[in-house]
Amino acid sequence: MRAVIRRNKALVCDEIEDLAPQAGQVLVKTLACGICGSDLHALHHMEHMIELTSRANGGMTNGFDPTKDTVFGHEFCAEILDHGPDTSGALKAGTRVVSMPVTLTPAGGAEMLGFSNALPGGFAERMILSEALLLPVPNGLPTDQAAMTEPFAVGAHAVAKARLDPNSVALVVGCGPVGLAVIAGLKAKGHGPVIAADFSPRRRAAAEMLGADVVIDPAQESPHGRWEGFGVPTTRAAQNMIRMMGGSFGRPVVFECVGSPGVLQSLVEAAPAGAQIVVAGVCMETDRIEPAIAITKEIELTFVFGYTPEEFAETLHHIAEGVIDVSGLVTGKVGLAGVAGAFEALGDPEAHVKILVEPGLA
Template sequence: MATMKAAFFDGHSSMMLADIPAPEPGPDDVIIRVRATGICGSDLLMNVDKTEPDQIPFGHEVAGEIAEVGPGVDARLVGRRVAIETIGHGLACATCWYCRQGQFRQCLNKRPNEGGGFAQYMKRRAIGCYPLPDALSWEDGALVEPLAVSVHGVRRGQMQGGETVAVLGCGNIGLTAIAAARALGAGKIIATARHAQQAEMAKALGADEVVSSEGTDLKEALEAATEGRGADLTIETVGGHTGATLEQSINVTRMQGRIVILGGFRRPITMDWLQPLLKEQSVIFSSCYSIMNGQHDYEVAIDMLASGRTALRQIVTHKWARSHLSGQASSRARCEV
């Protein structure tokens, strides 16, 4: 049986390389030769409480080329450069009610995940592979997934052209939210950041103003920009273990405005919902991506990158290459600042 190199969390705060069986394609599957994989914050957070090593490699911000196809897949796809929708479409049954609505993340009959992009090869359904234009690099391809997350959030928030948008947090998803909102027609974007390099990158990607995440700076900036109303749309990207950023989102969003929650809250929190009730605000949760208005968020994200409407590739600040992982160097684009 053919083997490949893969990186696993070892259960002790480190990653380890191991030889494991290479995936084999089944019906409707493709095997992808991984060329770049981004390191998501969730890849780090999910390992915090683990005490046992992982059994499969993770990594979901993946770009690569189709190396092999299974039964029922057009052989002409071999060699195609793709961004892989690893979480939803690439595992979806394509027949349940949610799949028929284009909501592949919510599929009721997903295939089991047999491994992600921290490996030389990975397997997914062919329908979950989105073609990359030749103008995009492998690192650009790895950025499609986090950009699609924010495209989905902006679209779920029903942002209208010219609206004032607040973005809480300038980590990976906060930065992609700024890029997505700018490319989709936001009027003014005001963001919060904890670090100087985050603020600098946020401005490079389209934020008009970046203020401290502490105190009342954000509220004051938004009120000054909107005749006292507040943000039309607020995108919360921080998450965490308290409701502080949720309370801040409610506080800085105008009456009848919208709040989209992209941040991951991994522990139960207590919230007072009276203020958003009285302000008639819409609180919208957003997870991953889907087809909306006839177009998948991946397609929108790829078009943004290829058309030059966003300079998102600037957030790839570090690369790690292991030339012995494949015939050519396999790179991992660190999608954080």
């Protein structure tokens, strides 16, 4: 079968071995798979990513060798083709499904799809998934929207980790895929006002479409100038004065969704005293902050990653019910032969919001 393979830090469309499901597994046809920012980074820097992951996990790498062939793709919607042994078959062949990008093995291990040498991710005509992790796509939900479940679950998890109160004001810095998912997650839970900031006009338009209450171009205006307009005093002295007079204000929460060196320090300096900064942008480089500033302002830093199975399932439900409207976010679709070009196109934030890979396209 055909797949797009990361080989020698390049993307090659080639033939790979056909797949056969083992115990508890199903064979699926890939219908659509999104290109993630982590895919873009991993193309050239996979070795560094895995080295950092290993350090974070006490030296464990799950046996993955970043120098060997890898088929990316972890944001997918697929169709069941066949069931392996020891499966219930509750979801019949032809059923469209989504899944967390993890395939359980009969030996008790797990393959992280898109970052595995043993199993291909969604940039392949077929995949092997675990029956126990499948979620059927609700009738009527288009395939391209179902494929957005995984990236938007990332935003749901970031929101779940934020200590938002009913009067909180949220600022989302960076409106790429992660920032957009956070905005959607905030509005799905009824939070607001939500301020969104990005230099890109296209990304700002997407943020507004997903429900951001205020959209700001940081080149023209600092988003931090809006805190007091929403009743959030920015200094500890002003906050203490309001409390002494019997008043209250919402907890300010900032979502860092850029992941570039220097951004976190700039937020520590600019955020209101007592703010929680939820770090969802993945900075892969050594960064620098000045703790004394964060200490003086009593800034809380929360780092988030991934999502829970419950958040993944809830995100699919929210998309299917229209609570999260992703209908206008897919700005391009390519077949396997167009994946390398799509990676290049996504380097320009004005060119696309999200590109889907559809292996069935010519």
